[in-house]
Amino acid sequence: MVAVSEIQMASDPERGNVVILSETPDAENYFMMFLGDSEFAAIAKEKGFVKPERPLTHDLYLSIIEKAPLKFSRIEIFDIRDDVYYARVIFQVDGREHIVDSRPSDAVALALNREVPILVAGELFRKKLSKKEIQEYETLVKTVKF
């Protein structure tokens, strides 16, 4: 598992919403997610790029969870099966560890809010590619659901 310290976001009408995770700003490898608008907004809010006037779904639940004796440990993006990436959220209640299934986008927004580590399985990272390779790759990767 690789700990992510760099998160880049881009949104344009043609490519849609893209979030790129990497170990460092100049890392050779990266993990790329294409997101729907509300999933993208949740991450953008945590990064300080937008300030929604009303609580997003994440904000509602995180304000509820704040009142409960619950401690988040980390999130992990750990697998891809049938073109779908899988993540999990690891947390503790009364010293007991629990793991729940999550989409990577939700897990990343949660981790940014709670300031817990974002870990990505090394084999899910992509190498930096040439411009032509990126174009080909993006055509391919657009079909990946998050």
Next chain:
Amino acid sequence: MVAVSEIQMASDPERGNVVILSETPDAENYFMMFLGDSEFAAIAKEKGFVKPERPLTHDLYLSIIEKAPLKFSRIEIFDIRDDVYYARVIFQVDGREHIVDSRPSDAVALALNREVPILVAGELFRKKLSKKEIQEYETLVKTVKF
């Protein structure tokens, strides 16, 4: 406050996503919400209309909250200010009551999932209108944010 027992949903490209709350199926008055796609999907899933393959944001957090000693009491849609409707979620942790701010759409999805009462302030209900009045009203109500 009026307890809602009837929830109707409609989605079409022109009007967008509409959720209508009423006390009974043949009630004279109703509360109408216009929602974004992901807010609409969360309610549609709770109503059994769609079965998402991966957990929605609601599902992630509700599966986390399931592990915590937290009991939901009810949700209330209680106010409108500057064309924005306000809701709150009421829950208990260790016998102590907490109230958190929510958008009405999130609160309704949560209430349906946890099977707790949905209450709407009586003054927020609209009377049943003639077809012409509904058309005029809908032009107006589309500007209301949720």
